[in-house]
Every structure is written in C-alpha cells, then in structure tokens.
Amino acid sequence: MLENYPDGREFFxxxxxxxxxxxxxxxxxxxxxxxxxxxxxxxxxxNDDNFQENMLTADPDFFNRFNFPLVSxxxxxxxxxxxNLVITENYVSKYFSGQDPIGKTLTIRTGDLExxxxxxxVAKNPPANSSIQFDMVxxxxxxxxxxxxxxRTNFFYVNVTTYAFLxxxxxxxxxxxxxxxxxxxxxxxxSGEVTVKFQPLASIRMDTSYPNAGSDPLYxxxxxxxxxxxxxxxxxxxxTLSVGxxxxxxxxxGVRKVMGAVRRQLLGQFWGEAxxxxxxxxxxxxxxxxxxLVKFNELSGKSIPHVVSFEIVWVCLLLALLVGFLAxxxxxxxxxxxxxxxxxxxxxxxxxxxxxxxxxVVFQFVISVSLIVCALAMNKxxxxxxxxxxxxxxxxxxxxxxxxxxxxxxxxxxxxxNKIINRDDVENVGTSFFAVGQSWGEGSFTDxxxxxxxMAFNVVDAGFLRTMGVELALGRDFYxxxxxxxxxxxxxxxxxxREFAWDDPIGKSLPGKNFPQHQIVGVxxxxxxxxxxxxxxxxxxxxxxxxxxxxxxxxxxxxxxRKITVRAKSEDLTRFMADLEEAWKEVAQGQEFNFFFIxxxxxxxxxxxxxxxxxxxxxxxFALVIACLGLFSLATMIIKKRxxxxxxxxxxxxxxxxxxxxxxxxxxKLVLISILLSVPLSFLFINxxxxxxxxxAEIGMDIYMIAGFSAVIIALASVGYQATKAALMNPVNSLRxxx
Numbered sequence: 001m002l003e004n005y006p007d008g009r010e011f012f013x014x015x016x017x018x019x020x021x022x023x024x025x026x027x028x029x030x031x032x033x034x035x036x037x038x039x040x041x042x043x044x045x046x047n048d049d050n051f052q053e054n055m056l057t058a059d060p061d062f063f064n065r066f067n068f069p070l071v072s073x074x075x076x077x078x079x080x081x082x083x084n085l086v087i088t089e090n091y092v093s094k095y096f097s098g099q100d101p102i103g104k105t106l107t108i109r110t111g112d113l114e115x116x117x118x119x120x121x122v123a124k125n126p127p128a129n130s131s132i133q134f135d136m137v138x139x140x141x142x143x144x145x146x147x148x149x150x151x152r153t154n155f156f157y158v159n160v161t162t163y164a165f166l167x168x169x170x171x172x173x174x175x176x177x178x179x180x181x182x183x184x185x186x187x188x189x190x191s192g193e194v195t196v197k198f199q200p201l202a203s204i205r206m207d208t209s210y211p212n213a214g215s216d217p218l219y220x221x222x223x224x225x226x227x228x229x230x231x232x233x234x235x236x237x238x239x240t241l242s243v244g245x246x247x248x249x250x251x252x253x254g255v256r257k258v259m260g261a262v263r264r265q266l267l268g269q270f271w272g273e274a275x276x277x278x279x280x281x282x283x284x285x286x287x288x289x290x291x292x293l294v295k296f297n298e299l300s301g302k303s304i305p306h307v308v309s310f311e312i313v314w315v316c317l318l319l320a321l322l323v324g325f326l327a328x329x330x331x332x333x334x335x336x337x338x339x340x341x342x343x344x345x346x347x348x349x350x351x352x353x354x355x356x357x358x359x360x361v362v363f364q365f366v367i368s369v370s371l372i373v374c375a376l377a378m379n380k381x382x383x384x385x386x387x388x389x390x391x392x393x394x395x396x397x398x399x400x401x402x403x404x405x406x407x408x409x410x411x412x413x414x415x416x417x418n419k420i421i422n423r424d425d426v427e428n429v430g431t432s433f434f435a436v437g438q439s440w441g442e443g444s445f446t447d448x449x450x451x452x453x454x455m456a457f458n459v460v461d462a463g464f465l466r467t468m469g470v471e472l473a474l475g476r477d478f479y480x481x482x483x484x485x486x487x488x489x490x491x492x493x494x495x496x497x498r499e500f501a502w503d504d505p506i507g508k509s510l511p512g513k514n515f516p517q518h519q520i521v522g523v524x525x526x527x528x529x530x531x532x533x534x535x536x537x538x539x540x541x542x543x544x545x546x547x548x549x550x551x552x553x554x555x556x557x558x559x560x561x562r563k564i565t566v567r568a569k570s571e572d573l574t575r576f577m578a579d580l581e582e583a584w585k586e587v588a589q590g591q592e593f594n595f596f597f598i599x600x601x602x603x604x605x606x607x608x609x610x611x612x613x614x615x616x617x618x619x620x621x622f623a624l625v626i627a628c629l630g631l632f633s634l635a636t637m638i639i640k641k642r643x644x645x646x647x648x649x650x651x652x653x654x655x656x657x658x659x660x661x662x663x664x665x666x667x668x669k670l671v672l673i674s675i676l677l678s679v680p681l682s683f684l685f686i687n688x689x690x691x692x693x694x695x696x697a698e699i700g701m702d703i704y705m706i707a708g709f710s711a712v713i714i715a716l717a718s719v720g721y722q723a724t725k726a727a728l729m730n731p732v733n734s735l736r737x738x739x
Contacts, residue, residue: 073121391527
C-alpha cells in the first residue's frame with residue numbers, strides 16, 4: 001500500500017490490513033481470489049516442553065493457489081477447519097518420530113489461547129529461495145482471534161500479506177486506479193491518497209523498489225559481471241597467444257603447402273586445434289567448478305547442489321566453439337593465404353599486431369586493477385560498519401525470544417531477571433518488543449496541524465536502555481516501580497525532537513488526537529537501531545503498548561512478542577550461556593531456550609555486502625593472476641622475437657641492466673596506462689554501491705595507490721624474470737639464433 005500525504009510524505013509498506021483482501025474481492029470482479037497470510041507467534045507444547053516455531057496463518061485456499069507440494073493430505077482440505085494444522089517434513093521426525101502424523105494432534109499456544117490442532121497435511125519444506133517460509137501453517141482465522149478489533153477492522157493497521165489472483169494480469173492497473181476512487185468513498189475525510197500497488201510474485205525477491213525485497217539484483221549483476229570479466233581476460237590471453245604463436249608457424253604452413261596441403265585442410269587444422277584446446281579447457285573448468293562449488297556456496301550463502309547441467313554444458317560447449325573460432329581465425333585465414341615460396345625464403349611480410357596485443361594487455365589490467373580497487377573499497381566500508389560507534393553495546397548481549405503474550409512474557413522476564421541479576425557475570429537484563437538488529441515497528445499519525453508524522457517504535461521495560469548502554473541526552477530513564485512510567489511514560493530520541501522542533505520536550509506529549517494520556521520523561525541520544533543504510537528515524541519508546549493506540553497506521557515485520565535482553569560481563573561466554581540456559585530452564589517451565597547474539601544479528605544486516613565483497617576479493621585475485629600469466633607469456637614471445645636485437649645492443653655496449661630495464665619499462669608503461677584507466681571505472685562502481693549506505697567510510701586515494709602498486713609489483717615480477725633472462729644471454733648466441 002502506498003500512502004501519499006499533502007505535505008509530500010509517503011508511507012510505503014508491503015504489509016497490508018486484514019480487511020484489504022476482503023474489500024478487493026467484494027469490489028473488483030477482475031480479482032478471482034485473495035489469499036492472506038500472517039506471521040503468528042506460537043509455541044508447540046509437548047510433554048511439558050515448549051517449542052517456538054515459525055508459524056504462518058493462511059486463508060483456506062493457500063495450498064490450492066501456491067505450489068507447495070503436499071507429501072500427504074489434500075490441499076483443498078488442509079486449512080478448511082479452524083483447528084487444522086499443516087506441518088513440514090522436518091517436523092514429522094521432531095514431533096512424531098517419523099510416523100504418519102495425519103489425524104494426530106499438537107498443542108499450540110498462541111497468545112492467551114492453548115488449543116489442540118489436528119494434523120491435516122504434511123508439506124515439503126519450502127525451498128530456500130522462496131519468499132514464503134514456514135514450519136507450520138494454521139488457518140487465518142487464528143490471526144483474527146489473536147489480534148485486536150483495530151487490527152481486524154482498521155485499514156491502516158498493517159500486519160498481514162495479501163496475495164490477489166487476477167483473472168488477467170493486465171487488469172492490475174485497472175484495480176489500482178479503481179481502488180483510489182473506492183478509498184475516497186470509504187474515507188471521505190482522509191486528506192491523503194492511498195493506492196494499492198500490485199507486484200508480480202515472480203519478481204518479489206529482486207525488486208528493490210518495494211520494501212523488504214528479498215535480494216538486490218545489483219549483486220546478481222555483479223556476480224554475472226565478475227564471471228564474464230574473468231572469462232574475458234582468459235579469452236583475450238588465449239586469442240593473443242594464438243595469434244602470436246601463429247607467426248612462428250609460418251614456415252610450417254609453407255612446408256605443408258609445398259607437400260600438397262590445400263587451404264581447406266589448413267583451415268581445418270588450425271581451427272580444429274584451437275577448438276580442441278577450448279573443449280579441453282571447458283571440461284577441466286566444469287570439473288573444477290564442481291570441486292569449488294562447496295567454497296562458492298559458503299561464500300555466496302547459496303545452496304546450489306550441482307553446477308553441471310544439460311543447459312550449462314551446452315552453453316559452455318558453444319562458448320568453447322566461439323573461443324576456438326576466434327583463436328584459430330588469424331592463423332587459419334591469413335597464414336593459409338601466404339605464398340609458400342616467399343614463406344620458405346623468409347620474405348613473408350606479416351602485419352604488425354603489436355598495437356592489438358598491447359591494447360589487450362591494457363584491457364586485462366584495467367579490469368584487474370578495477371576489481372582490486374573495488375575489493376579494497378568494499379572491505380573499507382564493511383570495516384567502517386563493524387567499528388562504527390552505534391550508540392549502544394553490541395558485544396556479549398544476548399536476546400531471548402519469549403513467544404508469549406504481553407502478561408506472560410513480562411512475568412517470565414521478571415522471574416529470569418530475579419534469578420540472574422545478582423550474579424557477577426550479569427551486567428543487566430531488559431525486555432523489548434523488538435531486539436536491536438531486528439526490524440522495529442513503524443507508526444504514523446496526522447498531528448494537530450494536519451501534518452503527517454511517521455516514526456519508529458519499540459515497547460521496552462525499565463531495564464532495556466541500561467542493558468543496551470543507550471545514553472540519555474535529557475531527562476531520565478524509566479523508574480522500574482513507577483506506575484506513571486509504566487502506563488504513561490515514553491522516552492524519545494533526538495531525531496524526534498528535531499522533527500517537532502521542541503526546545504524543552506520533557507513533559508510534552510505527541511500531538512495526535514487519538515493518543516491516550518502520556519508524557520515524555522526522557523530523551524536518548526540518537527543511536528542506530530536500524531541499518532547504517534538508513535538515517536536515524538524519530539523514535540518513541542513507551543513502557544506500555546497502549547500508547548501505540550494513538551497511531552493511525554502501524555506496521556512491523558518482526559513479531560512484537562517480548563524479547564529478553566541480557567548483557568554479560570563474563571570472559572567465558574560459553575560457560576555463561578550454559579549457566580543462562582540452566583537458569584532459563586528453572587524459570588521458563590519447559591519452554592525451549594532460543595537465543596541470538598545482538599552482534600551477530602547486526603552483522604547479518606550486511607550479509608549480502610560481506611559475501612559479495614569476499615567474492616570480489618577472490619575474483620580480483622584470479623583476474624590478476626590470469627592477466628599476469630598472459631603478460632608473462634606475451635613477454636616470453638616478444639623477447640624471443642627480439643633476440644637478435646638484444647645481441648646487437650649488447651655488442652654496442654648495452655649492459656644487462658639496460659636490457660632488463662628496457663623490457664621491464666616497456667611493459668610497465670602498459671600497466672601504468674591500465675591503472676589510470678581503471679580509476680574512473682572503479683570510481684563509478686564504488687559510488688553506485690555506496691549509494692545504499694547513508695553512513696559511509698571515507699574512500700580516498702589510498703586504495704587506488706595500493707591497487708596500482710600491487711599491480712605494478714606483480715607485473716614487474718612477471719616480466720622481470722624473462723627480461724633478466726634475455727639480458728644475460730651471450731650476444732654471440734643471440735646473433736646466431738636470432739631470426
């Protein structure tokens with residue numbers, strides 16, 4: 001849903017209200033059916049133990065409309081009763097020891113309800129690349145039963161995902177246009193404009209124009225581009241060396257022609273040789289790709305089972321044919337035209353391909369140096385993110401999801417806190433709806449002046465800020481036993497104060513007409529509760545969730561059930577976690593001990609960037625190695641052709657140092673040109689990649705200098721050996737063996 005307000009602000013969310021789907025079905029015949037899904041915080045109760053699972057609620061036709069295969073059970077009956085339950089294959093062994101679970105029951109606690117659910121179907125585990133993930137699915141009616149009336153009826157209370165199945169996808173624009181008019185009829189006093197946007201499910205993972213996209217297509221383009229660049233460098237080397245070696249085979253061609261070889265045979269020979277070499281390379285490459293697949297999956301976070309497939313083999317074979325054709329083109333076409341008499345007499349004139357060879361060397365090193373610069377820049381940005389002061393403690397902080405309703409989770413947190421707070425290895429304990437590193441809630445309202453305001457929120461207790469080490473700028477923290485704080489107190493951040501231009505915010509209230517009695521008791525310094533890709537938004541931290549009733553619009557993508565946050569001060573974290581689990585078992589009454597570390601959750605926010613950075617590291621290394629191998633071979637070939645020149649120079653008084661310097665400098669010029677050309681290319685890429693971050697490391701000339709210096713050193717090492725070897729040759733032998 002896209003909300004536009006007169007002041008120019010937008011509110012865009014992939015989540016929708018529960019009533020949107022019903023409204024669409026009732027008013028637009030273009031829509032064949034609507035299926036809603038929601039995330040429900042639920043726990044399986046079995047043998048006095050509690051297990052928190054990833055539960056999805058869905059309308060009855062979920063398995064009819066989505067292609068999630070059922071191992072057993074009927075898709076039409078899977079969710080047709082309110083107490084039906086569909087589980088995935090993994091959970092058959094967990095809860096039923098691998099036996100047929102159909103018709104058996106599991107006890108599930110959702111909110112204040114604890115009920116028996118009957119297993120109606122078993123689904124295959126959702127594939128990892130699916131945007132819909134679940135361990136268990138229960139009917140959508142359970143979402144309705146476990147949410148407030150406002151959540152069920154308010155158009156702006158967005159907590160579900162709505163999938164609309166259109167009779168004709170081309171009708172999507174008609175529904176989008178028609179909904180705007182319908183909304184104005186339903187809400188004539190609403191000052192803004194609300195539009196429904198349809199996104200094709202097939203593109204949901206790769207479309208970054210929508211919030212919470214599954215994957216940024218930029219990284220797919222980068223991976224594909226890296227592969228093409230490395231292949232291109234290898235192809236350039238192969239073609240260049242094939243052309244260079246072909247001149248050495250001119251006499252061979254002359255002899256073959258004298259012996260009766262016709263042009264067609266020569267064409268077949270040279271093209272055949274090049275294609276066979278390409279085919280062998282492809283076979284070796286496919287074998288190596290299978291061997292390296294485990295490492296690639298580790299780097300990329302993918303789970304690709306095999307590289308070799310029918311389609312891949314065909315593409316590689318076609319590529320081998322193309323490369324073989326290019327590599328064999330010059331010797332097969334041009335050499336086969338030569339007059340054999342002139343060739344054997346040494347009078348053959350060959351066009352100088354020096355400029356082409358030099359251009360190809362420059363091209364290779366431009367790519368290699370650009371990749372090195374990009375790798376250094378990405379590593380610098382990720383290092384900046386890891387070391388930047390976020391405004392809170394992230395080390396040795398553990399978050400424990402409770403999966404319980406508000407009353408039960410607070411009681412559990414209190415029991416755990418009383419159990420461990422006096423221990424020497426515990427710094428503090430607090431609770432919150434959302435842990436740091438998770439996506440926090442977002443609420444919006446129209447203030448008394450008609451201005452649309454949006455802000456982040458998190459419901460916390462009196463220990464949360466102290467546990468996380470968030471500093472106060474004004475006022476005070478919550479008092480633990482103060483009923484006024486528990487019911488009416490809120491703490492805000494500096495960004496919110498700037499938003500409302502308040503000089504003295506203490507004691508003020510948010511200027512919305514629907515907010516219950518509340519007042520600001522403190523202001524915290526701005527801290528990065530969201531990713532460094534985003535600016536710090538205005539934030540409110542109430543102790544009571546009732547304050548949130550003043551928002552016109554609420555959305556969240558993380559379950560708002562309480563998380564208990566514990567900050568340790570123990571050097572032996574393994575021992576601490578074992579003791580914490582033991583304390584949990586004593587107070588949690590059989591509930592499963594699930595936890596995550598805040599620093600790991602924060603690192604996961606940049607998992608894609610970290611992975612792509614690692615891949616670029618490897619790619620830049622391989623590209624540089626391949627380019628240097630090509631340079632080494634080219635240097636060998638060129639020096640071989642200039643053996644007589646070397647002999648003449650030495651006879652005329654040139655020293656070994658002069659000879660080595662001459663050849664080294666000749667190739668060094670090419671590398672220096674490559675470095676200069678790589679600067680604008682890498683600069684454009686780095687700028688494009690850094691656009692996704694609001695907070696950025698300073699990228700200076702140092703990374704360009706490091707990349708350039710590395711390329712120069714490696715290039716000199718590649719060429720220097722051959723140059724020195726040539727310089728040390730006896731001039732008499734050089735003049736005798738030279739052409």
